[in-house]
Structure formats: structure tokens, C-alpha cells
Amino acid sequence: MQDAPPTSYRIDNVPFDQLEVGMEATQTRVCNADDLYVFANASGNLNPMHLPKEDGDGDGQPEAVAPGMWVASLISAVLGCELPGPGTLYHSQTLRFVGRAHAGDTLTTRVRLTSKGPGYRVTFDTWVENQDGLRILEGEAEVDAPAKALHFDAEDVPGLTVQSHRHFDLLLALAEPLPAILTAVVAPEEPDALAGAILAAQHTIITPILIGDPARIKAAAQEAGIDLSPYQIVDQPDHKLAAAHAVQMVHEGQAQAVMKGHLHTDVLLGQIVKKDGGLRTSRRLSHVFVMDVPGLDHLLMVTDAAINITPDLQTKADIIQNAIDLAHALGIAEPKVGVLSAIEKVNPAIPSTLDAAILSKMADRGQITGGLVDGPLAMDNAIDLKAATTKGIRSLVAGHAQILVAPNMEAGNMLAKELTYLAHAAAAGVVMGAKCPVILNSRADDDKARLASCAVAALAATGGAA
Template sequence: MTAHSPLTQPLAKLTSLTYDELEIGQSASITRPLTLTDVNLFATMSGNVDPLHFPEGVDNAIFSQPVGHGMWAGSLFSGLLGTQLPGPGTVYHKQSLKFKAPIPLGAMVTATITVEKKKITGNGQKLVTLDCCLCDQKDKVLVKGTAVVVPPSQHRDQEGHVLPELQFIAHDQLDMLTAKCASLAPLPTAIVFPCDSTSLQGACDGARLGLIDPVLVGPEERIRALAEEHGLDISPFRLVDAMHEKDAAAKGVALAKKGEVGAVMKGSLHTDELMGAVVKRDIGLRTKNRISHVFVMSVPTYPKPLLITDAVVNITPSADDKAHIINNAVGLANVLGVETPKVAILSAVEQVNLKIASTVDAAILCKMADRDQIKGRDSRRSAGL
């Protein structure tokens, strides 16, 4: 989602008011809601992730609903001082605030600053004191205080700074997928040749999350040395010794074929070495269905799982092969909770071009979808989506 704040909208004109131009009683204000985006962004910038500010932390907090950070209110006063009164060039001298009531999430608040006093100190410094007040939509005072500032030394009119568009991403597809597995028992998984830190760490992380029960397949001494080097505890895991990459691939696939594991996970060997063992007719994992690969993408600006297929296994698939690949991906999407996935067939151009085979295949696939030869999908009708 894209989060826009009234304080981050470009201002057409900013005016700096000098000490002499300021008058007692002058005021400026801004009205805006406290949104969850405000809370998340303020927490991101300040590092204050106290659970009482978030919906999931309400059960452990002293308030019955999430509340805003106190200094979020202070930032509203700061924004007014720097953009409206006295305006650009204003320098904080000191700020004093009393927080009289929490700011509940969703509250529509009005921040107001009012010139209260002007003073020239003994050393000639010009100071202006402003009353600061934050009220909710029922005029209940939430924050009260004062700000003492040094006003701009010169009157100036200028254009406001245009800020870039702000996006706050409030979801992670990988977290959503992990949550879907929370009620399932860990899946025994052969980790084939976990001989680099990434693949061995991945096995440990998967076990820690309760997703897999790793079976490490590879050179035993090498794996144990790697675990010790990186401080990884692999003592709970079964370890199947293998001489090299191809031996590890064969043994990992054999474990799956015998039903001792339910999945095979690639370690630090090449894909073709693992797939060579998987597709062998006599000892591999081939079935009547075509084997295909799917990337499950977590795209920050896309709110749903995004699957990309096939980017690894099938090099030059025919139209019939592509139909099988789509069906495989649709089946995976169904498992992930997408009942009727949308299928986009990618090609170089949007129109069918007889000189570009992929566009012809796309047309065939769309027609197959029309005739229900591809099930459980909402298939887009053009090739270049």
C-alpha cells in the first residue's frame, strides 16, 4: 500500500516570519488521523517497537487498544513550527510537553501552536514561546506544552520541498506461507549436499520454525566442520554420509523414493546434478506428470503470492508441456489457498505473431483454457501480460 501523510504533501508556498513579524495570539494548526501506517513508520524511524503501539500487543498492554507514540504528537508540533509558524529557518531552543491522555489508534487529532510570548535575552538572542496543544475529535486535550524557538532571521517566501512518494509495505508473503504451516507437523526433508553456510543455515532455520525435520545428506565430516565453524547445532538431525554431489543427490532422492522423507531440498550442488537424480527413470521420482519448477515470490508491492514457472527445469517446452506446467502451478496455488489463480502467459509481445513461437503457444493455451483443458484458473487472454 502507498502511505501518504498530510505533512508529506508538497506545499505550494512556505513563508518565514521574523521575530518582529510575529504577534501574540498568532496560531497554526493541522488536523489528521493517527493511522497504523503512522505507528509503523514512527516505530521504524525511532526503533520504538513497544507492543502497546500495535494491535497484536494489546493483550499485554495497559490500554484497551493500540496507542500512538507520544513523540509522534511532538513531531506534529515540530512540523507546524518548521512549515507554518514561524516557518522555515526556525530553530528549536527547547520543548516541554505533558501527555495528559493516550492517543488511540484511529483518533482524529488537531495539533495547534499559538504564539504566547516574545523575549529578547540579555545577550540579544530573540526567543519566541508558543503554546502547543493536541486535541482529539471531541476536543479532549491529549498533549499540552510549550515550545521555545529562535525564529528565522529574515522574511522569506519559498517553494516547499517535494518529497518522494512513500510506500510502507505491511505484509510479507513468506510470513503468510509460514503461518499456513503452523498447524502441520514438520516434514522430513532431505537436504542434499548442505556444504555451504547458506544451505546449512536454511536447514537449521526450517527446523527452528517447525517446517521441516532435516536429514542432511553429504560428506559427514565436512558438514560437521561447517556447522562447528558457524555455530550451528545439527545434533538433532539425521546425517547420511555421501562422498560427493552426485552421490548425495542419488541418496537424497532414494530417501524420498522409499518414503523416508517427504521432500528433497537443494543444497550447494548444481541444479542439474540434483535434477539428474530426480528424473532418472529407474531410481528417480518421475511420475506420469511433467516435472516443473515454481518460484514463490514475496513481492513487497503485490498483496498476494506470485508464482513464476518454469524458470529452471524445462528449457524449451512445447505448448503441451506448458499446459502441464500451468496445471502444476495452479495445483500449488490451490494448496497455498488461492482458489482460482490468474495465469499470465509471458512472451515478447502482446499479439500473436507466427514468427514468435511463444505467442502461438500462448494462443493455444488460452484456447485450451476456454475449453476447460486447464482447470481451476482465471486465465488472462493475451500473450504479453
């Protein structure tokens, strides 16, 4: 039995003169959500009954029914890859749908040769069963079998990556049941800045307190079609004073997080890092991008990409500890931290390799806690196990890094933006190390990224999901 779809293997056929009535072949695979998206894009069938997160029949629940023709295509995979195999061409296929498959089901496809005819024509009984042995589909296939023995190496068949962000969906699912956190939103005076806060409120992630120019906030709401009646507005048109008011609300217990609206980041952070009356702690502030990269099986965090321009060794230690603490709040018990440089060997001519090696030893000695820290690592061997193995790196982090620590802000910012614009990652942004999380959204963020930023802050503010 061959699991499908394979990523790399040689397939051989059974030519017509070797076929015997009664021969059988099977394949088993799990129907997952990405299969439904791939089929929707390939076929153009956007019926919401077949989309994983849509309610297609109005009952309030997504159906995620596997399309019948996708299930039927599993038969062609057995005929084309197993029996008769490469060189087979369809003549006809009858289909009778006797059940439904859904995302998450394990489906086994079976074919049995029932007759051989003239001109290489052969007939098969075909059926598909679910994990309970119940038939989903049955029918009969007529195909033209190959005349001679053939084999095919499927290694060069291009793969597919679905541009979905399921890790952010999980973050939202963790954050939405928690009590909404009181969030001081500073200067939400443009539609995009206001809409992100209101969207998070509608998802019960935050309770926004809007601090800024009431006239501009109301104009932004009118442009975005937002009803402001449920929300508190604090009249403070000066951005510096609005940021100071948000900080004071945190001190007074009236806010659990601060969210950047339409103002310069340095104006907001200037109030947060003030020695007197700010939100400083004993640790340096640092920015963390929490990224959902399509095709990656875990969240990826990139730090620091927005605050510390050329961090020294102690600042890098704080950056790492901030990211580890955030990872814990997001449900990652022992995050793997890769400290990046251009190469994976210590080279005195490249100062970032020295810092990385020292930071690794600091973690070994308990000066950084809660995660596995290793470096220096180059980007390839930090995230790709094959690259790490090829270079002979033996490490619990190499190839599995969940937190990437950049040597400086420029490298971190470029890395995060490359992942966003080239790898189609979605990025949530939050500042850690203050007395409360600070939500930093970009004007280029889409709705999901804005929601995810608020979800990350909510989980950080509450210590994670219950």
C-alpha cells in the same frame, strides 16, 4: 480532514492576516510498521522498544511502541500542511506524553489557534489522540506564520520503500504451526547448505534427514557452530547415490520433501525425473520463485526460471498449473497469472505472444484450472494498473498479476535476479510437478530466503495452512 502522508496533492496556506483565534485543523493517519523503520533509519534511534518485531523489555513479546518524537512529528505535519500551512516555521513546541501509540493505531492530530502576537508569531494548542479518543500527546506550539498566501504541489516529493519482507513473515507464520515435514537433505556438506536446513528445523518447519558424507557434514557443522546430535545422518558420500536415496525415502514414505544441499542441481533433478524410480507425475517439473518484493502488496511468483529452457506450449501449460497449485497452498484462492512477452498484442513474428494467447484460451476452456490467466502481457502492464489502463487493456489480470510466466528460462532467470538485486526482493525457490516439493536454495540466499523456501515447501506438501 486530510489523510497523511499524502502521495500527491496541492497544499495551500492561511497567511497571518487571515488567521483567527479558534481556527482548527486535523490530520488522521494509521501508524504502521514501516513508519517505525523509517523513523529508526532517519533518526538513528534503534531502541528495540520501537522496532516492530523486537522484544525490547524481555517479556517475550514485541512492543512496537511508536517513538514519542515520531508522534510529535505529526503535529508539525498539520502546522506545515494545513494551518497555517506552507511557509510556517517553528519557534517552539512543548510536549507532554500522556499515553503510548503502537503500530496499527489510528492517530488523529489536532491543532487550535489560541493567540496571535507581533512579528507573525502565533500560538496553538496541539494534541494527538488514538482511535479510542484517548490523548497520546499534548502541548503548545509557537510558530512564525507565513506573511502571504502560498501553495505547494507535493507531487514531486520522493517516496520511500522500506526494504522489509513482511510477506515472508506471513509464510513463516502459516508454516510454523504445522507439523514439521520430513525432509531429505541431499549433500549438506558446506556450512551454508547445512545451516539453512537446521534453521528451518529450529523453526519447526522441517525435520531434516541429512544424506551425504558424514565427515564433511560434521566439518560443516563445526564451522557453522551447529549441534548435529538431534538429527539423523545417512552415510552416502556419492552425490548421485545420495540423491537416489532421497528419492527412495519419498517412495517409502520416510520423506515428504527433498532439499538440495551442496551438489549440482542436475545431479539431484536427474534422479527425480528418472522414468523408473523417480518422482515424476503426469505433469512436467517446473521451478517457481516465490518473491517478496519491497513495496509490493502481495507475493509475486516467477516461473520457470531454472528447469525448462525453451518450453513448448504443453510444458507452459504445466508450468502455469504447477504455479497455480502452489499459490493455492500459499493461501491465494484465485491467483492472477500474467503470461509475459515483449508486447501485449498477438504478433505472429513473436512466438511467445501466440503461446500466451493460446494459454489464455486454454484457461477459459478449463484446460488450466484454479486461476485467472491472461496474455500476452508486457511486464509493465502485467504488474502496473496505470500502465495497463494507459494501453487500454481491460483484464482482471493486467496490473494485478501475482504469477508471472516467462517465455523461456533465460527471461525468467533474468527477471527473478533483477528483482532480487535491483528491487531488493527476497526469493524462495521450489520445484513443483514431482511427487513432493523439491527445495532449491542458492548459495547467495540469506537466512530468511532459506526459511521461506522451506515454508513454501511445507505448505505445498501439506496442502496449505489449516
